[in-house]
Amino acid sequence: MGFNNWNSTHCRREFNEKMVKGIADLFVSKGLRKAGYQYVNIDDCWAKSARDGNGNLVPDPVRFPHGIKALADYVHARGLKFGLYTSAGTKTCDREGFPGGLDHERQDAKLFASWGVDYLKYDNCNNEGRDARTRYRAMRDAIERTGRPIVLSVCEWGENKPWEWAGDVGHLWRTTGDITDTWSSMLSIAKQNRALAEYAGPGHWNDPDMLEVGNGGMTATEYRSHFTLWSVMAAPLLIGTDLRKASAETFDILTNRDVIAVDQDPLGRQGTVVSSEGGRTVLSKPLANGDRAVVLFNETDGPVDITTRASAVGLPAASSYTLHDLWSKERSVSHDGVIGASVPSHGAVIYRVGAEGGVAAPPSGTSDLSALAPTSVSNGWGPVETDTSNGEQAPDDGSPMTIEGVPYRRGLGAHAPSEVTYHLGGSCSRMTVDVGLDDESVRDGSVVFRVYRDYTKVADSGLLTVDDPAERLTADLSGGSVLRLVVTDGGNGRTSDHADWAAPRITCA
The missing domain is CATH 2.60.120.1060 (NPCBM/NEW2 domain)
Structure with a gap:
């Protein structure tokens, strides 16, 4: 859980030290840190276009006049963690082509560790056609040699099916191409990612890319669906909007602790599709205490009724079931095992459902x-x-x-x-x-x-x-x-x- 600037700034000049510090401050003042967000990550375009005489990466002195270590120290001082970006190629992905990490893995990893980096997004541009597994394992090994715990995000866009091989390479891997701030992009990516549930689990996560919530291209209803789907899929929650300009409604979506609890549930299971027909989809995610998170998702252009049953979503037989709507906060009881709602166009209802009596702890x-x-x-x-x-x-x-x-x-x-x-x-x-x-x-x-x-x-x-x-x-x-x-x-x-x-x-x- 955290932030990455790319979706809101790309490589524009507004991406700079002042912005990143402002985001870190808002994590504290707006309750994001308390809600679980901890990584403040910066993306492409942070470096100069060439390495120095010793072959080291150099921060852009205009964007980051005090350097990356000072920025990481600022983030750490607020009880947060700091993330950085590079590419597993000769250059990064932006058209200006900043230096990549290919054949510089040990040198770069050592430099990142000395700066206090806690998270590395490792992209896939300009890779010269070299084998993805070899390139990403080289950076994994280089990070391990530093002795610093650094999350490694394998960002090769799902091109080489990283879910089949990256479990011992990175902590998360992109399953799709880049998201954009549109309903069609979000929906397409969600469908691609939800088919890979069997590969996700604690320490090795499917990553359907960063959140677009708050960037203006979708409605509030669609943004709630976006956040709901990412949470039921146990996806990383990386905020992609400039929080300095975010509305109260955006903060309400991003800090819904009940939905976040589904995403961050310690069982670590990705939700799976129970049924999908005519634009009406039901997903179910098992939770550590025996409850189920149940999502009723409406892709259509009008309101629809969506129903399922407790037995279909994996709950045991019981005399009744408690339903907690995690957006409206309303609670209800189902005595016949039916779970349903009228769902608005492009909307999602997410219930936390528990069987009567819950799941007992083992006997003494x-x-x-x-x-x-x-x-x-x-x-x-x-x-x-x-x-x-x-x-x-x-x-x-x-x-x-x-x-x-x-x-x-x-x-x-x-x-x-x-x-x-x-x-x-x-x-x-x-x-x-x-x-x-x-x-x-x-x-x-x-x-x-x-x-x-x-x-x-x-x-x-x-x-x-x-x-x-x-x-x-x-x-x-x-x-x-x-x-x-x-x-x-x-x-x-x-x-x-x-x-x-x-x-x-x-x-x-």
């Missing part, structure tokens, strides 16, 4: 995890099975769990890629589990098991094959809100990766 003591209800499940082949192997695609078709001939009575039978989440509520301390490929897998299957406490990885099996015995994992769950059990393919191209979470047990207060 040590429990078999397979006896508890997960809050969300995704699996690569059929359903995740309880106390049996994965089997085939039908429910309840697994066999008794067996890893290298050792049988297990309790557990979860999954298939890569898979993710199962549980609500912890901060009450649990420890998990133990034996992990391995079930004996029903083909002989060259391979997977990796990982356990996450919210965003933090707390156990990792490394690569396991069907020839490996079960490996015991122990994970510290102290203070965690969400437990995430993740299985990923081992990369051998096989699809028969039947993965067992065997004898999983958690200890809670």
Whole structure:
């Protein structure tokens, strides 16, 4: 969450030190920092058109007379973080062609770290046709060598499907070309990005580009839809308007904490499409406490009624459901599981929906995890099975769990890629589990098991094959809100990766 100047200024002379300092001040005075915004990022055109005699980038002395380090210090002094821009090519993207980072990765990363940079947007212009993975990994490695934690934004516009390879390269990757301040551009980008939900998660996010909210090309209703869609897609929220000129209505949209909470939910799941027909779309996003964020989105040129059901959006059966409209702030109860609203043209209604009674924290003591209800499940082949192997695609078709001939009575039978989440509520301390490929897998299957406490990885099996015995994992769950059990393919191209979470047990207060 933060700000980037490009959408409002491009390379015009109004982009300068005074503007950036003004934005940092407004983050504090207008409550943006308290709402969660923290990065103040500057885009292209901050540098001189040539490097100095030592090959270093030089800040434009007219735009930034006190230099970049002084600007970063100013931002840091306000409890914020500072971001910078360059390109993974010989020159940046602006037509003036400022020096890019290609073949200067170590030198530039060291310079950025010395200036106190916390975020690097790494663009894709003038790349000389070189392989994207190689170019972006070079900057990743250079940043790591500096020892400074810097968010790396892979901005190669989705051209090389970064969602398939950039998970260990950057923290976010652009999934589309540049957004513009029009309804058609925003809608097109949203549709492209929402198809990639399976690739997003804590520490590796789909990025459908920066926000246009407040720049004047759309109506207030369309801007609320824009903000709603980005939030249900767990997208980065980078403000793209000059906040010094923003209206009260723009600030109201950007600081809606209920909608921001959906975007920033610690489970980190991107919402998915439940239904889409005739310009009426329903999206659902699982939340850490077991609720669902449900968006009713109207692409048409007139008001329409849009409805769905609690069961369709992934909520469990219950006697009733609470609906909290995150824009109007109205609350209601559905006794029949129907979730609906009259939605204005180009509008979006977003509800936070919870089942009666909510999701209880695990019982005190040590429990078999397979006896508890997960809050969300995704699996690569059929359903995740309880106390049996994965089997085939039908429910309840697994066999008794067996890893290298050792049988297990309790557990979860999954298939890569898979993710199962549980609500912890901060009450649990420890998990133990034996992990391995079930004996029903083909002989060259391979997977990796990982356990996450919210965003933090707390156990990792490394690569396991069907020839490996079960490996015991122990994970510290102290203070965690969400437990995430993740299985990923081992990369051998096989699809028969039947993965067992065997004898999983958690200890809670």
